[in-house]
Amino acid sequence: MRSLEYSKGKSLDDKTRKKRCPECDSNDLSLIHYGYINDPDAMQQIESGEIEADGCCVSDESPKWKCRDCGEQFGKINWS
Numbered sequence: 742m743r744s745l746e747y748s749k750g751k752s753l754d755d756k757t758r759k760k761r762c763p764e765c766d767s768n769d770l771s772l773i774h775y776g777y778i779n780d781p782d783a784m785q786q787i788e789s790g791e792i793e794a795d796g797c798c799v800s801d802e803s804p805k806w807k808c809r810d811c812g813e814q815f816g817k818i819n820w821s
């Protein structure tokens with residue numbers, strides 16, 4: 742039982758761990774979307790602020806997240 746509780750707790754911890762802004766510790770973050778957007782669902786999310794549209798230019802240094810409180814951009818896009 743002990744090992745079961747351990748693995749259960751571990752996966753729960755991974756799922757509930759939320760990204761936070763390194764600047765202001767806010768968890769009100771937008772995922773930055775790169776490239777051309779023609780998905781109506783994505784367009785809706787951009788309008789509502791859930792996704793940040795940031796043009797088509799993306800590099801290895803492009804941030805993945807944008808803080809909606811202070812505007813800080815951070816994180817790395819995972820290309821794998």
Ligand SMILES: [Zn+2]
Nearest residue numbers: 762765808811
């Ligand atoms: Zn912030």
